[in-house]
Amino acid sequence: MNSPSPAERYAAAKKRSSHPLTTEFMASYEFGFDDFQNLGCHHLEDGKSVLIAAPTGAGKTIVGEFATFLSEKNGNRCFYTTPIKALSNQKYQDLVKLYGDSEVGLLTGDSSINSEARIVVMTTEVLRNMIYAGSNAIEDLGYVVMDEVHYLADKFRGAVWEEILIHLPERIQIVSLSATVSNAEEFGDWLKTVRGETEVVLSEIRPVPLYQHILIGNRILDLFVDEGRVNPEILRIEKNSIKKVPGGSKSWKESKFNSIKSLTRPEIVEKLSERGFLPAIFFIFSRAGCDGAVSSCIREGLSLTNSLEKEEIRRVIALKTHELPSEDFGVLGFHEWAQALERGIAAHHAGLLPMFKETIEELFQRGLLKIVFATETLALGINMPARSVVLEKLVKWNGESHVNVSPGEYTQLTGRAGRRGIDVEGNALILWNEQMDSSIAAGLASTRTYPLRSSFSPTYNMSANLISRFGHERARKSLGFSFAQFQADKAVVGLAKQIAKNEIAIKTLIEGSQSDLGDMGEYMKARFAIKELEAQFSSRRITGGSRRKHHENIEEQISEHRRSLKNHPCNSCPNRESNARGFEKAARLEKESAGLKARMEGRTNV
Structure with missing residues (x-):
């Protein structure tokens, strides 16, 4: 490697001196x-x-x-x-x-x-x-x-x-x-x-590249074979999983039939170990699910640590929990928790004692834990990177209903995979099931960025706090500074620009569609009136005397407008129809602008 030139050394020194801190x-x-x-x-x-x-x-x-x-x-x-x-x-x-x-x-x-x-x-x-x-x-x-x-x-x-x-x-x-x-x-x-x-x-550069996989049955397959192209083997397996199965009636219906045996959670952990994917974070969107996964691994006799690691884990547990009274061990499930840790297995969620969570985080950061079953709170910036991340499902409970994992959430969850300075690559693994579509997984995995949208909505409590602290006028103005209002205002600018473009186009169309024989605007006004009356005529059914009379009135108005058109000088213009098309296009733009103005009014307040 060539050493820096004098000019390069000078530039580097100047850069350092400009920002000494x-x-x-x-x-x-x-x-x-x-x-x-x-x-x-x-x-x-x-x-x-x-x-x-x-x-x-x-x-x-x-x-x-x-x-x-x-x-x-x-x-x-x-x-x-x-x-x-x-x-x-x-x-x-x-x-x-x-x-x-x-x-x-x-x-x-x-x-x-x-x-x-x-x-x-x-x-x-x-x-x-x-x-x-x-x-x-x-x-x-x-x-x-x-x-x-x-x-x-x-x-x-x-x-x-x-x-x-x-x-x-x-x-x-x-x-x-x-x-x-x-x-x-x-x-x-x-x-x-x-x-x-x-x-x-x-910066969009990941320090450790991330590879996407799907676990189908007992096979770990790459989600993509080329940039953005779903692995055809996954598509073939999905297609073959659609079977004709009896429905609720005598008829048969096409349904996804689970012809592929899914692995249990302990079997999945063993599979990860075989592929060299450990240590891993296994996201399960419920506390009970995380605790149940640990229990099933222990029941199956799973152990992922050697004797030296077990000894160090016991030492860390003793150090971190020495203030915990021994009489509380039973009610806190201490012995079961410690046994799982010694085997390199843990659950991480908001229901754990703080000292239990801190112990798990330290052990995982040191590479002593091999698998952590976790809720999504672990994805929120906690420094617990892993070689691999597993997502059991792409659906979660958001506090109100079950919803699909968003691209932002998927990026946040799988972002834990790949330890800088330790791993040459990270792995994101989605568990396939009969309800899942690989195209959805591919969409999440290929969406590298997502837009940030404000959720700002003033509450009574927020308004009361603002008025109490800053006074009514400043409180009112401050609500207009939200990112939601800013995004709305930017959209308004775009709408206003489109309305202005439409107005120019309308003027150009009308000016270019005039006739030397008479007032083309007046002529088109009658044509538009006929069109409107014909729409009213066809939409009404004659069911009574008063309605029949109204129907006859519409027919009379249409006839009057047609006589007016026949006698209008523009009716004999050789360019009549091409001019009419210009006015019709202008009318459509006027209708579009009216809709844009209504949208503008709806966006000017949060």
């Missing part, structure tokens, strides 16, 4: 930064807010951690917000290792540790509540990191992210960390509107 921060890491990480840090050092949109596992948090470093250098505070308590707890531990207990605090619904610290990790709602309460903690705040900011699309909690971004003082620099979304530039434009100078940094 980034250079100092980068020196504390054993690896070099990617371009998007460097760029994000540079913008932050330049005093700007920044939106980082990159795939899961790409290293977005480097820029968030740089904000904590800058707060130390600049003598102000940094708040690091996350969507869930588990992620807050993990980030708190990470930052304590960097800065020590005295410099880092934690605020969640369950915990309050060192809340006056220079760096405070918190769930997003905690910061929103601080803003509404007029907390003094915000006075010396210099930076806010909003991890998983794409969560603002969440139907139930997304508005909290927007409330913070709208109401935090503009002097505070924001680091927004997002998954790859297709409209990151639009989101960045909104951030500039509500926050001031904000730079958008994008």
Whole structure:
């Protein structure tokens, strides 16, 4: 490899000298930064807010951690917000290792540790509540990191992210960390509107390539054979699985008949082990399902660890749970839980004790656990990457009904696959069943990005908080700053442009369709009237005297308009029909514009 030229060395030195704090921060890491990480840090050092949109596992948090470093250098505070308590707890531990207990605090619904610290990790709602309460903690705040900011699309909690971004003082620099979304530039434009100078940094490069698979029966097949083309073997198997089976009546119906024997969960884990796909996260969208999967693996005698790993697992369990009273072991299922961990098997969900979850997370990060059956909360940024990710179903309960997994959720879940610096590739594995269509799986797997849509909808509670904190007028105006309103306004601009284009086209058509013999507009007015009356005539049935009389009245009006047309000078124009087509086209555009105007009116309010 050739050494850099003097000019290249000079350019590199100049770049380092222009951002000395980034250079100092980068020196504390054993690896070099990617371009998007460097760029994000540079913008932050330049005093700007920044939106980082990159795939899961790409290293977005480097820029968030740089904000904590800058707060130390600049003598102000940094708040690091996350969507869930588990992620807050993990980030708190990470930052304590960097800065020590005295410099880092934690605020969640369950915990309050060192809340006056220079760096405070918190769930997003905690910061929103601080803003509404007029907390003094915000006075010396210099930076806010909003991890998983794409969560603002969440139907139930997304508005909290927007409330913070709208109401935090503009002097505070924001680091927004997002998954790859297709409209990151639009989101960045909104951030500039509500926050001031904000730079958008994008990266679509996964540090570890991800390969998509489907498990059909006992076979693991590649989902794609070429770029975007579904494996024909999968299509053949699906086609052959459609059998003629008896319906509820004497007739026969075509239905998907489960002629392929599905593997049990323990058998699937063994299959993953045979293929070298472990360690893996196995997503099951229910707590009971996760616990049941662990129990079935234990019943089948599955063990994935060697004697040295078992010994280390026992040591970590003892260290993490030493404060747990032994008399509580029975009611908490401690012995069964510990036995499963020793075998390299665990469940991870919101129903676990915090110390149980922390133990599982540490063991998995160290490679001592081989399979974790988890609910989707594990996909929300918790640092538990695996070699493979398994999705049992592509349908989940969203709190109101069973819905299909969205492209965004699929990307988030499978983004855990592939450990940077450890794996050369990651694997996403979908379990086939008779209700599933491979085309749906292919659609999810091939959708690399998805649009970020605001879920912002003002509630009574939000309105009351805004009025109480900011007064009626500012509260009303602030609601107009939402991302939902911004997206609606941008759409209005597009509608207005189309209406303007239509108006120009209408004018051109009418001017180009005139006749030298008379007023073509007057002539066409009569033709349009006849068309309208004929439509009324054909849509009415004669069932009574009054209706018959009305029918006769319509016939009389039509006859009158036809006489008017016959006597009109434009009736004898040689270009009459071509001119008429121009007016008819203009009329269609006028109708279209009326619809666009109605849509505009519907979009001007959230």
